[in-house]
Amino acid sequence: MPSSDVPGVNDSSRRAAGRLAAAAIVTYQLLLVAAVVARPDIDVTHKPVSEYAIGRPGWIAVAAFLACALSYAALAAAVPGRTARVLLVICAAGTAGVGVFVADPVSTPLDRLSTIGTLHVIAGLSALLLLPFAALFAGGRRRWLPLAGLLGHYALSVVIPPEGWPPRLLFLTYAIWVVLTAQHIVQQLRPTVPPRQQRAT
Template sequence: MTTNSTVDAPPFAVVAARTSAAAIVAYQVLLLVTIFIRPELDPVHQPVSEYAIGRHGWVMMLAFLTAAVSYASLLVALRPVVHGRAGRAGLGVLGACALGTAGVGVFIADPLATPLSELTTIGTLHVISGLSALLLLPLAAVLLGTGLARGATTASAVLRWTAWLPVAGLVLHWILSAMIPPEGWPPRVLFMTYAAWLLALSAHIRTPTRQTTPSQG
């Protein structure tokens, strides 16, 4: 008999979920590291993509690729346990997010001051990849939450409300962008809500556990 606070999954899915959680934590750590190794860049005004340009740029590239690994691992973890059209659609959108995030790491951004009309091909691919990953992740979360949260179990309740964390993060991003420089902290806060959703979801993916029935004395 399984507990009602977890999503039962095969062992390989549990490993993938843990890999996803570890990778997204590593991504956040690398984001923090870049602030210290690139003191000439102001995190209030510089987008995270700017840290991939020039000295120690490989650290930011590694961070993006680590995030892509996190999304891809989550896809592997969820595939055996997601059901229904919404859930399958969510897996597809999550796959697109993983590819987009990988593209952000592979295609280096042009400097922030570059006009849109003068972006290089690589810079254009970076923008397309970044926007697709940034905007599609909230949709993926809601669809996957719908595909997972069935019944009245504890896990269902958690998955229902945590699925809206990325959406709330996107709304908060827009609000903050109207108040402070949109290139700096707003996307960092947004990525933290993405990480919170992923960690909450990964924590509920477990292998089935058996409960022993007390012997009748």
């Protein structure tokens, strides 16, 4: 994997960014599990992830979204390719917006969304739709994984409630791609130790 073409970003910094990306996305998934435990009143089969940000325990879901945003931003600093980095930065900003702009209840009609709720939808869609393209431009053998997840999301949404399991499985697919990509970057940029020269006899 070639060195970064970002001035001032060396291989060591990219390895650190890759590790941070993987750790942050795992934290995101763990926080989502914590949000589910904290809100047993929410039906995971019919309610979106954003619903967990509403109410007193909502900070757990907000923290999850911000952790995910951090992961995308860190991965942007690690991957090669300017287009992939730009798209990942947009995804990071959109995901942060999902956490900052708390969603309206899922039962709210689209024409009655609040300004904050509208910003939440725009931010969420930007991240959801652009990440597969960021992966394609990032390259690698796993670049098709997020796109496959997105297509699977739409296929599942035809047969089961689209607010429930489809987006959860999609975000899990994105998380797996982040971890695998970050791991690959860290391994490829690991410093090589030159073989010891044999002592002259």
